[in-house]
Structure formats: structure tokens, C-alpha cells
Amino acid sequence: MYIAKEESFGPIMIVSVFEDVQSQADIEKLVARANDTEFALASGVFTRDISKALLVSEKINAGTCFINCYNKTDVAAPFGGFKQSGFGKDLGAEALNEYLKTKTVTVEY
Structure with a gap:
């Protein structure tokens, strides 16, 4: 569905119900379905x-x-997110990297 593949902001949540996952193949199908979007800010697993x-x-x-x-x-x-939702991180020590530039200097003498 369109709404399950878009990144909507507001008082909505997409809930997808899955049959009881028994095998590794079932898990792979479940994960493929969850990852089938170009956005990836947040996800939830209830079990x-x-x-x-x-x-x-x-x-x-x-x-x-x-x-x-x-x-x-x-x-x-x-x-912060991945894919098209991945424009850096907020909060925590990881957010400080948004304000830093890493530079490597190699000297041989």
C-alpha cells in the first residue's frame, strides 16, 4: 500500500500483522516486506x-x-534514519559527528 511505503509525519502508524514466524525463510520474507521502502527512519517489532x-x-x-x-x-x-531518511543523527554522542570533520594526515620523515 502507498501509505506503508511513504514517510508520513503525523498521528499515524502503519501496523502490519504477520503470521507466526517459525522458520528462517519466514523471517527473511518478513524482513524483506519491512525493508521494501525507500524510507527508514524508525520501525517497531512487537512479539x-x-x-x-x-x-x-x-x-x-x-x-x-x-x-x-x-x-x-x-x-x-x-x-536518525537510513536510506532517504538518513540525513545525520540527532541526540547522543553520534550527533556531535555532524559538527566535526575528520581529517587524516600521514607524515613520513
């Missing part, structure tokens, strides 16, 4: 199985992944 939640959150291509909650942030945690 009773924490090992599956951690596996899926690792494979989902989004800047933030919430497990069994949503939009709970900490000022020390970097926030």
Missing part, C-alpha cells in the same frame, strides 16, 4: 519472543527499531 525480536530488529534496515514499545527515546541515544 513475546525476545530472541526473534532481536533477530528481526537486527535485519530491519531502519535507523531506530523499537521492541514492544514505540517512540520511547533517550537523549543519549542517537536518532
Whole structure:
């Protein structure tokens, strides 16, 4: 659906229900469906199985992944997206890199 592939800001949330994921192939299909968008600011995984939640959150291509909650942030945690949502990070030590330039100088004498 169009709304599931766009990056909308406002009081909306896309909820996709999946059948019980049993096999690695099921997980790969689930992750492919979740990653089928050009935007990737945040995602969420709701499940009773924490090992599956951690596996899926690792494979989902989004800047933030919430497990069994949503939009709970900490000022020390970097926030920002990937893909077309990836224009740097806010918050945390990672945000300081937006103000820095890394330069390498190699000297042989």
C-alpha cells in the first residue's frame, strides 16, 4: 500500500500483522516486506519472543527499531534514519559527528 511505503509525519502508524514466524525463510520474507521502502527512519517489532525480536530488529534496515514499545527515546541515544531518511543523527554522542570533520594526515620523515 502507498501509505506503508511513504514517510508520513503525523498521528499515524502503519501496523502490519504477520503470521507466526517459525522458520528462517519466514523471517527473511518478513524482513524483506519491512525493508521494501525507500524510507527508514524508525520501525517497531512487537512479539513475546525476545530472541526473534532481536533477530528481526537486527535485519530491519531502519535507523531506530523499537521492541514492544514505540517512540520511547533517550537523549543519549542517537536518532536518525537510513536510506532517504538518513540525513545525520540527532541526540547522543553520534550527533556531535555532524559538527566535526575528520581529517587524516600521514607524515613520513
